[in-house]
Amino acid sequence: MSNDIRDMVLDTATRLFSDRVGRELWQLSENGGFSDETWQSVAEMGLLSMLLDENEGGSGLDAADGLALAELVGYHALPLPLAESFVGLMLLDGLAEFEGDEVVALAGTPNLDSVRLERRGDTWVLDGRLYRVPWGRRARFVLLDTEDELGDMQRAVVAADRLTWDESTSLAGEARDSADLNRIEIAAHAVKKIDDSTPSVTEWGALIRSLQMAGAMRRALELSVEHANERKQFGRPIAKFQAVQQQLAAMAGQVAAAGAAAAAASRAVDSGEPGFMIAVAKARVGEAAGSAAAVAHQVHAAMGFTREHTLHYYTRRLWSWRDEFGAEPFWQKRAGRRICSLGSEGLWPFLSEL
Known part of the structure; x- marks a missing residue:
């Protein structure tokens, strides 16, 4: 039954994205723009609540x-915070009341500048700065994880309208906004302790970016193959030249590796060791994104950078998503520390059980 519901959700989303997402929507999203009409369509179709339990009005799908x-x-380069919000609504889990069309922003570790959380009687106080939070200005809530004064990891939710946002954009033109917390007070019920077995907000953000990059690379490969078969040089399609074939084969290998790593991390959320698998996925997919985008633009030549072509709407997001929620070095260090902690005798049993 779960597979049937998943297929129905994905079919519904595919029809919506195919109908709505294109150059007009992409250009509207430039400089932080936002399509309220498309967002309402997303919400009305129940895409935001699919990870919620059925008794909460959701589809009850598991994470994978x-x-x-x-x-x-990612495949459709949807210029809306759907991925952040359907994960964010699940993570709110009693921390805040929400409506069916809320935008939830995720502030991961790289977005937190000296954020501190202190208990003050019946309330909590947050201080520090949120840096380049995806879709901050459009959010109803911002979710973040940070240590309290006792060293315990806490998950906190902040109403975004209580913050003054310094607006900026990503390389793809999407909103990436910063705000000072200024010792903002939040209610006790808006904070809860989390343990090491629970993926952090940073890890959730890295996972959805890995999946989005895998989807965007898949579409960039399709565009590159189509272009290579249509573009002619010396009287024949450039796809007939061995050098171009080698480039496309290398790109296909990177796309396949990225998809496998992201899918494995998704499965690990419900079983296994999600933190390690997410670290591996974000590092591996980020590397693949750089290689795949380079090949795609080599195959398209100058055509791929023009406003008339769709390729750059994917590659600019790849370059942006690659850095968000931690670039490759951040996650490589995490994975390396976990491997080193196992010792020589523990490494193989750990890897074989993933």
Whole structure:
């Protein structure tokens, strides 16, 4: 039954994205623009609530099935915070009351500048700065994880309208906004302790970016193959030249590796060791994104950078998503520390059980 619901959700999303996402929507999203009409369509179709339990009005999908939507978001280069919000609504989990069309922003570790959380009687106080939070100005809530004064990791939710946002954009033109917390007070029920077995907000963000990049690379490969078969040089399609074939084969290998790594991390959320698998996925997919984008633009030549072509709407997001929620070095260090902690005798049993 879960697979049937997942397929129905993905089919619904595919029809919506195919109908709505294109150059007009992409250009509207430049400089932080936002399509309220498309967002309402997303919400009305129930895509935001698919990871919630059925008794909460959701579809009750498990993480591995539901996260397949993030890959589809990347494949269509949807310029809306759907991936962040359907994960964010699940993570709110009693921390805040929400409506069916809320935008939830995720502030991961690289977005937190000296954020501190202190208990003050019946309330908590947050201080520090949120840096380049995806879709901050459009959010109803911002979710973040940070240590309290006792060293315990806490998950906190902040109403975004209580913050003054310094607006900026990503390389793809999407909103990436910063705000000072200024010792803002939040209610006790808006904070809860989390343990090491629970993926952090940073890890959730890295996972959805990995899936989005895998989807965007898949579409960039399709565009590159189509262009190579249509573009002619010396009287024949450039796809007939061995050098171009080698480039496309290398790109296909990177796309396949990225998809496998992101899918494995999705499955690990419900079983296994999600933190390690997410670290591996974000590092591996980030490397693949750089290689795949380079080949795609080599195959398209100058055509791929023009406003008339769709390729750059994917590659600019790849370059942006690669850095968000931690670039490759951040996650390589995490994975390396975990491997080193196992010792020589523990490494193989750990890897074989993933």
